[in-house]
Amino acid sequence: MAENVVEITQKNDRTRRLLNAELARITARLRSEADVPMAGVVGGDFLDIAQGIEHQELARLSASRLVDRARRLRIALTRVSDGEYGICSECGAPIPPRRLLAVPDATACVTCQSRLERAGGAGPDAGDPAEQPVRKSA
Numbered sequence: 001m002a003e004n005v006v007e008i009t010q011k012n013d014r015t016r017r018l019l020n021a022e023l024a025r026i027t028a029r030l031r032s033e034a035d036v037p038m039a040g041v042v043g044g045d046f047l048d049i050a051q052g053i054e055h056q057e058l059a060r061l062s063a064s065r066l067v068d069r070a071r072r073l074r075i076a077l078t079r080v081s082d083g084e085y086g087i088c089s090e091c092g093a094p095i096p097p098r099r100l101l102a103v104p105d106a107t108a109c110v111t112c113q114s115r116l117e118r119a120g121g122a123g124p125d126a127g128d129p130a131e132q133p134v135r136k137s138a
């Protein structure tokens with residue numbers, strides 16, 4: 001932990017800017033998608049209605065994915081502030097940037113994550129392992 005504090009601060013600023021930029025893009029896209037009119041549903045024939053519903057269904061799907069991504073980005077920003085971003089909560093090793101790109105709120109490196117998933121089916125996000133009930137052998 002003898003890294004240059006200034007260097008870490010600059011890196012955090014850059015990370016925060018990148019995360020905020022993506023969050024802003026998602027927010028803008030969600031806002032524009034919310035404005036999509038219910039085209040074809042009123043006064044159209046059956047095909048128009050079916051198409052309109054299908055379009056809304058697709059929009060809803062991608063919106064929920066965007067909402068999930070936005071939620072992860074907000075968690076990631078909190079972790080940057082806490083100085084925990086990109087650090088595995090299990091072994092303390094740095095989480096590879098490629099993994100952080102895919103999962104911004106990742107709290108464990110790939111090795112620990114797969115070990116955790118094998119162990120209990122739940123990731124570290126399920127809670128502090130210390131808080132999980134101890135299984136007593138009968």
Ligand SMILES: [Zn+2]
Pocket residue numbers: 088089090091092093108109110111112113
């Ligand atoms: Zn780890």
